Amino acid sequence: MITVTVDKEKGAYRGFCSKGHAGSGRYGQDIVCAAVSVLVINTVNSLEAFTEDDFSLEEEDGFVRLSFKESLSGGGQLLMDSLVLGLTQIAQDYGKKYLQVNVREVF
Numbered sequence: 001m002i003t004v005t006v007d008k009e010k011g012a013y014r015g016f017c018s019k020g021h022a023g024s025g026r027y028g029q030d031i032v033c034a035a036v037s038v039l040v041i042n043t044v045n046s047l048e049a050f051t052e053d054d055f056s057l058e059e060e061d062g063f064v065r066l067s068f069k070e071s072l073s074g075g076g077q078l079l080m081d082s083l084v085l086g087l088t089q090i091a092q093d094y095g096k097k098y099l100q101v102n103v104r105e106v107f
Helices: 031-050 074-094
Strands: 002-009 012-020 055-060 063-068 099-105
Touching: 002 031, 002 074, 012 074, 031 063, 031 074, 074 099
Parallel strands: 002 099
Antiparallel strands: 002 012, 012 063, 055 063
């Protein structure tokens, strides 16, 4: 299962962590894993290309952690909203057996 945890502080995005593998198909044919990977990688790339938002990034096989160093721009907020929307829809369509999305308030 893939678990994505999105951190917010007073409603503002602080970062996210994606870990695990969906296991919804054989290696190379796992569409849930592919869809989550595309959304996560595209969000990271879009934040770099289209915003001035500063963040740190950790990546390993089956693991991505992104932490924002400051408050997000409007564009960064929109990209994160889009990520959460896409992930939530995948979880609804394919079931929480393969993907769990948690949005939590941090202090």
